[in-house]
Amino acid sequence: MRGTQPPRLAAWLFERLASGPNRESLGGDLAEQYRGGRSSAWYWRQVLMAVWASTTRDIGGHKLTAVRAVVISWMFLIPWLFFTGWVYGSTKFWVMETLIRGSIGLHDFWVIYAAPLLITWCLGSALIGWVVARLEPDCRAGMLFVCAASQLLLAVQWGAPAWRLANAGLPFFASFPVMVNLAVVFFMMPVSLFLGGLMAARQRPSIDASDH
Amino acid sequence: MAKREFLGGFELLVLLALIRLGDEAYGVPISEAIEESSGKEVAMGSVYITLERLEQKGLVSSRLGEPTAERGGRAKTYFHITAKGLREVRQARRTLMNLWQGVPQLQGGAL
Numbered sequence: 001m002r003g004t005q006p007p008r009l010a011a012w013l014f015e016r017l018a019s020g021p022n023r024e025s026l027g028g029d030l031a032e033q034y035r036g037g038r039s040s041a042w043y044w045r046q047v048l049m050a051v052w053a054s055t056t057r058d059i060g061g062h063k064l065t066a067v068r069a070v071v072i073s074w075m076f077l078i079p080w081l082f083f084t085g086w087v088y089g090s091t092k093f094w095v096m097e098t099l100i101r102g103s104i105g106l107h108d109f110w111v112i113y114a115a116p117l118l119i120t121w122c123l124g125s126a127l128i129g130w131v132v133a134r135l136e137p138d139c140r141a142g143m144l145f146v147c148a149a150s151q152l153l154l155a156v157q158w159g160a161p162a163w164r165l166a167n168a169g170l171p172f173f174a175s176f177p178v179m180v181n182l183a184v185v186f187f188m189m190p191v192s193l194f195l196g197g198l199m200a201a202r203q204r205p206s207i208d209a210s211d212h
Numbered sequence: 213m214a215k216r217e218f219l220g221g222f223e224l225l226v227l228l229a230l231i232r233l234g235d236e237a238y239g240v241p242i243s244e245a246i247e248e249s250s251g252k253e254v255a256m257g258s259v260y261i262t263l264e265r266l267e268q269k270g271l272v273s274s275r276l277g278e279p280t281a282e283r284g285g286r287a288k289t290y291f292h293i294t295a296k297g298l299r300e301v302r303q304a305r306r307t308l309m310n311l312w313q314g315v316p317q318l319q320g321g322a323l
Binding site: 018020021022024025026027028029030031032033035042045046049050051052053054057 | 284
């Protein structure tokens with residue numbers, strides 16, 4: 001049965017990502033319309049369009065801030081990638097000889113897919129999102145978007161070797177780990193950055209604060 | 213010829229909705245008026261961004277209403293068209309009518 005409360009996740013996203021001087025009134029309008037009989041799908045559409053509108057306005061109206069956010073994000077990202085890569089490379093053989101000796105599954109997880117490295121990259125990306133959202137609370141959707149988009153440069157760097165590998169006629173199992181790595185860089189790192197940014201956002205007065 | 217900024221299509225729709233609604237114009241009735249006239253769903257975020265832009269141009273003024281429970285304790289923002297806004301709408305109408313008359317395909321409601 002449909003309640004009077006708007007979809008929680010949509011309202012949560014709106015709270016954290018929508019911006020602008022009339023944000024509160026827009027949130028009230030959406031709640032009023034939902035209680036007036038609009039569907040959950042309508043509410044979701046409106047929230048996503050409001051967040052997208054906030055994103056484009058944040059970027060268009062704060063170009064210098066966007067540049068600063070990208071610079072800050074790469075100032076964290078580059079050392080993080082090098083440091084974690086160095087730690088991973090330095091400890092790989094020790095781990096192979098001690099922790100994962102005889103375990104094919106763990107070997108694939110640790111060495112073939114380089115999962116620990118990718119996980120730390122995603123965590124680093126989430127931390128960057130958290131920092132950016134804290135630094136730019138008034139236009140966090142736009143700043144998170146430009147930072148996530150700038151991370152796609154990493155995928156471009158990985159694109160050429162992946163393309164060569166895909167056309168080298170290797171069996172699927174040989175090229176699959178690289179494709180997984182590329183998918184993480186292309187998709188999971190930007191998503192992690194957004195999630196980190198969402199976690200950092202301070203809770204503002206809830207849309208339905210008066211109901212409780 | 214003097215250089216001046218033209219009203220966008222959506223800006224004109226919002227201003228016309230404001231004129232029709234009078235003192236009761238806030239986000240919900242504005243978007244409903246545009247939806248009823250156009251038959252298309254309107255993104256309320258876009259309505260507010262347009263209203264903010266019109267306010268910056270001095271074509272619209274706003275005032276904050278009282279918070280209500282049905283809106284989760286959030287206040288309405290009421291919008292009102294200014295004298296400058298009315299002039300711009302009249303000018304846009306004249307421009308559109310002049311152009312309309314020069315297009316035979318659009319005469320008589322054939323299209």
